[in-house]
Amino acid sequence: MFIRTALSPAVGANTADRLFRRVALRFMPLLFAGYVVAYLDRVNVGFAKLQMLGSLHLSEAAYGLGAGLFFVGYFLFEVPSNLLLHRLGARRWIARIMVTWAVLSMATAWVTTPAMFYTVRFLLGVAEAGFFPGMILYLTYWFPSHRRGKMVAVLMAGNPVSGLVGGPLSGYIMHATHGVSGMAGWQWLFIIEALPSVVLGIVIFCFLDDRVADARWLDEHEKRLIQQEIDATAAMRTHSSVRAVFTSARVWLMCLILFGIVMGSYAIGFWQPTIIRGTGIDDPFVIGLLTMIPYAAALVAMIAVGRHADRTRERRWHVAGPALLAASGFVVCALNGDHALLSMVGLTLAAVGVVTALPMFWALPTAFLGGTGAAAGIALINCTGNLAGFISPAVIGWLKTVTHTLSSGLFVVAASLALSALLIVVLVPARLVNR
Structure with a gap:
């Protein structure tokens, strides 16, 4: 069942398209930049793993545990964090998040023991x-489902x-700064890559509008047109309270679906450099350049899809x-771990699939979540699904330690x-x- 626009024929689809394009140009570059530095x-x-394992005397299993502990803190605090955003406004809350995580990410440069590594990763998730x-919730405030x-x-x-950006940049930083001021390249990596988050946090605080009604750059007629379209799709939502979210089998199904997709996402995020190095390539900068290939293909695919x-709705x-x-991409990687070309083909298929599936997934739960239920539901689905960010590196790391190969972990993914x-x-x- 498709939802048609609530705008009158006199307004016209072209007028609505131009208005929402203006909204997108106002906010999307800033939100996009925030997501880039967040993921980085x-x-x-x-x-950093390529150098820090030796410095901290970490095993592959210990690294997987530390990488994944981020998602334990993330899981425990995500629902209350999103409810606070819904109450306090995106401008203040997203800015607060970006500045605090930047400080903690930078602090990773000074960990000296496995316990300190575990602690800072957990706090980074918090x-x-x-x-x-x-940000997904914020988009529901500004775009109806058929535009989202x-x-x-x-x-x-x-x-x-x-x-x-991050692959070549990270490889270059580690290559060029190793030994500068007596610090390792992996330490400079955490320091340098945390700085953009501080700057963007300040910009978001100054620039973002919490709701349509707060936008001084829109006149009253434009605000009314935007709200009309949003309200038309909001009327079809069935989960609008926190209670409805936590008792819904449909919401928990979404959690499980996202969990499986995120297993793949962080297998790429945390292990792609290791997979490439397993083909015989050792230079961090060259590895960084090669990681561009799967991500370039994924970028084109996700926008087109x-x-x-x-x-088509x-x-x-x-x-x-x-x-x-x-x-299928992960299976190709698992079966061809020592073959550079086939491994790159597998990584490209895996990256295209995962990176495309993730944004497309969010059209499913936001089709039936609304109001406070959207704040709680989106957070619950995301934090539960993202527990795979803990399970994926931990399981792959454990299996690699036990079997001395990545293949078994990639089959699980x-x-x-x-x-x-x-x-x-x-x-x-x-x-x-389908709306």
């Missing part, structure tokens, strides 16, 4: 809790762009198809993605989400 600060530990679901798929894709393009999903297969593609695709096709009704 979250996963740059994957590059600090960042609410950032991504807060492309906006979420633009926002989450920060993931592959972070990989495109996001536009197609909004144009079909949601389920735009998530399930990419998830299956990612699963592939199975998780395939299960998510199956759950979408079998259990998510098309009439609920």
